[in-house]
Amino acid sequence: MTSQLPATINSVASDPTESRDSTEEYSTLCRTLRKSLRQYPNFPSPGILFEDILPIFATPSLHESLIRAMEIHILSAHPPSLTPPFAGVDVVVGLEARGFLFGPSLALRLGAGFVPVRKAGKLPGECVKVSYEKEYGQDWFEMQVSGIKPGQRVLIVDDIIATGGSAKAAGDLVTKLGGVVVEYLFLMELDFLKGREKLAAPVFTLLNGQEEGGLGVGERDVEES
Numbered sequence: 001m002t003s004q005l006p007a008t009i010n011s012v013a014s015d016p017t018e019s020r021d022s023t024e025e026y027s028t029l030c031r032t033l034r035k036s037l038r039q040y041p042n043f044p045s046p047g048i049l050f051e052d053i054l055p056i057f058a059t060p061s062l063h064e065s066l067i068r069a070m071e072i073h074i075l076s077a078h079p080p081s082l083t084p085p086f087a088g089v090d091v092v093v094g095l096e097a098r099g100f101l102f103g104p105s106l107a108l109r110l111g112a113g114f115v116p117v118r119k120a121g122k123l124p125g126e127c128v129k130v131s132y133e134k135e136y137g138q139d140w141f142e143m144q145v146s147g148i149k150p151g152q153r154v155l156i157v158d159d160i161i162a163t164g165g166s167a168k169a170a171g172d173l174v175t176k177l178g179g180v181v182v183e184y185l186f187l188m189e190l191d192f193l194k195g196r197e198k199l200a201a202p203v204f205t206l207l208n209g210q211e212e213g214g215l216g217v218g219e220r221d222v223e224e225s
Ligand SMILES: O=P(O)(O)OC[C@H]1O[C@H](OP(=O)(O)OP(=O)(O)O)[C@H](O)[C@@H]1O
Pocket: 095, 096, 097, 098, 099, 133, 134, 135, 136, 158, 159, 160, 161, 162, 163, 164, 165, 166, 167, 195
């Protein structure tokens, strides 16, 4: 999926009739976010360049920029309508752990529910479970059966897509419960790992180099390991 945004969309966050030049606002937000990221070579294992998003959450203005940029994108790509299916997104599904940092706030902005995908053994009640492989290991994901109702429109969010193993597993759980995955939304993508090719629904990443004036990977802070 491309990052095409209309020149102007209506924001439902504050005033439904207020229109903004959202493309320009979105580009500015993404440039700011990109500059705040850090990289750590050889973490958590040799050969892995770890992309650290935590600086965003340490600064309220960056945190707000992240939520607003995602909100602009979703209201453009999946707007609510007056005809079925009405809701652009019914449920935001966030992946443990970093999808929990912004999934609930985004859900609140969109008027959607938030449902977690957790590592196995953490959730009470009846769950669906799936194993998956990611960039640095193998793991199990679970969701509560009560989390998704058949036919609900689901947005899956996480900080980063690498091999796509985690996101595909989350999508499989949502589908098992009868949900419809309308999009996978990430802050970042390791595109050389081609993770998006594993996913059946549209994939969107905020910092994919398409934002106007976007900085290259080499311009982020790289910490000593
Ligand atoms: O595309 P993939 O190869 O599957 O990798 C991406 C996943 O890896 C990271 O999570 P991690 O499993 O390290 O868990 P954490 O968020 O609990 O640290 C990241 O937050 C994604 O969920």
